[in-house]
Amino acid sequence: MPSRLGFQALRVLAIEDCTFMKDYAFHLENLGRLHQLRYLGLRETPISKLPKEIGELRFLQTIDLWECKNVEALPQSIILLRQLKCLRAGGAACKPISVPDGMGNLTSMEELWLRYVDKCPNFVQELGKLTELRNLNICIELPESWMCKTFVESLGNLQKIQVLSLHALNAKLSWEGYAHDLVTLGEFPELLRLERCGSDNDIPVVMGGNAFHKLRSCNMTAPLRFLPGAMPSLERLEFTVHVQPLKEANFDFDFGSLENLPCLREAVILTLTAAALLFTEIMLMSMNEQVS
Incomplete structure (x- = not known):
């Protein structure tokens, strides 16, 4: 990013599927100056983090970090993006990613992809506040029984979900609990596609x-x-x-x-x-x- 930006009316910035020469740094320090930005696409790039100034982009609606293998955490300021509708971070070959406390503030969110969420116990509670979600693709670590229960309770609040892809790591769920969870999901009125909803049980x-x-x-x-x-x-x-x-x-x-x-x-x-x-x-x- 040049230090003096002349793109004050820029709505879409897509730098996707790019590689960079070794001697050229990939800087986003001035990203916060693009106040009219609606779409930020950085998927499959070598970035390691978003700048904290991302929270200044109050009109931002989409952040795409899918398959950014070096991103291990989302900045705390991301919870200020009250108009954010779509967030994709992580991927099949990516490192575990941590999300900040307060993700429940993003009440305009309609599409959320996070694979996989690590060491974020508060997130399972915050998820239930994202009641506008239509598409949820999540891989999450649930090492404690209370987290499993809270996670399912949060899912029960997402009554507008149409596409749901779930994968729980280290989930301590009994078979009876798993069957009760399916009853909860079965009551979703708009659910069209259910993927990878699994359990370690075989019956x-x-x-x-x-x-x-x-x-x-x-x-x-x-x-x-x-x-x-x-x-x-x-x-x-x-x-x-x-x-x-x-x-x-x-x-x-x-x-x-x-x-x-x-x-x-x-x-x-x-x-x-x-x-x-x-x-x-x-x-x-x-x-x-x-x-x-």
Whole structure:
């Protein structure tokens, strides 16, 4: 950034997927002078942090730091961005990222991607204040039982969620707790896609009633059994069956319950055995087809 900026009316700044020569520093010290900025795109760049002056950009609506592998923390001043609607930070190969206390102040947030959040116990409470969220993609460490419970309680406040991707690290959840959590998620009135909602348990959850009324796509790391009325709008399903634990529990998993999903078009089932990973893909072209 030049020290004397002539871009006072700049709305969009996208410096994305860039590499920089070794002798050229990547400076953002003057970013706070772009007072009209709405969009800041820095994904897949070598930056290590945002300047604290980021909090001066009161009209900023989007910050994209996705796959910025060197960013380990968001500045405290980010909680001043009351018009921020979209925040993406972290990524599959990124370092753990910490977020400041007070993230619940960002009440205009509609899309939040954080993978993964580390050592931020207050965040699980603050999350419940972001009631405008439509898209939540989060990987979070939940080493204590109270954090797991609070996290689920916070999710219960996000009634406008349409796309939900969850992954909890070190989560101390019993199977009974996991089943109760699915009941909470099943009551979301606008949820369209649910991804990677997992547990370490292997016994299927029975889904019934009008749970997940609008859900179109579901990707789970545990198997599900479907009673009539469950997920009535589901079109794509993916889950994993752990064969050995089911055998040890004398539990016969019934794939026939898929017939209770009237709109299902595609089911991808990963079958884990002690010897190998078996992959079965079942294409359902209509609700009247027999699943084999």
